[in-house]
Amino acid sequence: MGAYAEYLCMPENGVAALKPASMTFEEASAVPYGAITALSVLRKANLQPGQKILVNGASGGIGPAVVQLARFHFGAIVTGVCGTPRLEYVKSLGAEKVLDYTQKDFVDSGESYDCIVDILGKSSLARCKRSLRPKGRYLYVSFKMKQVFQMLRTSLGGGRKVICIVSNEKAEDLVLIKDLIEAGKIKTIIDRCYPLEQAADAHRYVEQGHKKGSVVIIIGRPDESL
Numbered sequence: 153m154g155a156y157a158e159y160l161c162m163p164e165n166g167v168a169a170l171k172p173a174s175m176t177f178e179e180a181s182a183v184p185y186g187a188i189t190a191l192s193v194l195r196k197a198n199l200q201p202g203q204k205i206l207v208n209g210a211s212g213g214i215g216p217a218v219v220q221l222a223r224f225h226f227g228a229i230v231t232g233v234c235g236t237p238r239l240e241y242v243k244s245l246g247a248e249k250v251l252d253y254t255q256k257d258f259v260d261s262g263e264s265y266d267c268i269v270d271i272l273g274k275s276s277l278a279r280c281k282r283s284l285r286p287k288g289r290y291l292y293v294s295f296k297m298k299q300v301f302q303m304l305r306t307s308l309g310g311g312r313k314v315i316c317i318v319s320n321e322k323a324e325d326l327v328l329i330k331d332l333i334e335a336g337k338i339k340t341i342i343d344r345c346y347p348l349e350q351a352a353d354a355h356r357y358v359e360q361g362h363k364k365g366s367v368v369i370i371i372g373r374p375d376e377s378l
């Protein structure tokens with residue numbers, strides 16, 4: 153869906169904001185991907201203060217931003233689902249509860265939620281009927297045509313809804329994210345940095361699906377930031 157380049161030409165009114173003063177360039181470069189997608193998710197979910205949300209896939213590139221924004225910007229009660237080594241990390245981001253998908257399916261926890269955000273599409277509305285409240289929203293960040301048809305079908309009734317997310321990039325949202333970072337409400341965690349020459353290794357690592365936070369490609373500053 154893209155490429156790496158040293159220079160990018162963009163319109164004057166393109167999606168850009170000043171770098172948060174408190175962040176390194178590497179940290180700031182990882183912000184838009186997770187945070188802008190997370191904002192799109194939570195707005196589409198119409199998440200209200202005090203509502204309960206579960207994030208299935210809370211420890212990667214997008215999940216941590218969903219956890220932090222849901223808790224500290226939308227005022228929701230957050231449960232994060234991830235693998236064993238990243239449970240403490242997701243808790244440190246503001247999740248009230250963390251569940252380990254390698255130990256137990258979250259649908260068996262006995263809890264129910266107003267929103268379930270499925271980052272990799274590892275579960276489904278059919279599996280989650282007991283875990284999703286009657287007017288709950290099931291949000292797919294990764295989806296295929298089957299889920300799009302489910303979205304169309306469930307949009308007609310008054311019950312549980314499937315929503316497929318397409319990230320909506322706007323400059324004012326990037327400015328909002330910058331302000332939230334400077335207010336200490338969102339942080340970004342870098343798992344690893346790779347020089348451009350090792351972009352293939354970076355992709356191999358990301359494609360394992362278990363990074364903790366973001367992986368950053370660095371152009372032109374070989375050693376100082378690694």
Ligand SMILES: NC(=O)c1ccc[n+]([C@@H]2O[C@H](COP(=O)([O-])OP(=O)(O)OC[C@H]3O[C@@H](n4cnc5c(N)ncnc54)[C@H](OP(=O)(O)O)[C@@H]3O)[C@@H](O)[C@H]2O)c1
Nearest residue numbers: 209210211212213214234235238274294317318319361362
């Ligand atoms: N809709 C949009 O606009 C949009 C925008 C950008 C990206 N995307 C999509 O988002 C996806 C990538 O998201 P990401 O960058 O956050 O991925 P990621 O960094 O690879 O993170 C994957 C997350 O899923 C968890 N996970 C892995 N296997 C799981 C399982 N069986 N059950 C539950 N959780 C599991 C991982 O936990 P552990 O690491 O702890 O095991 C981790 O928290 C891609 O499919 C991409 O196409 C969509």
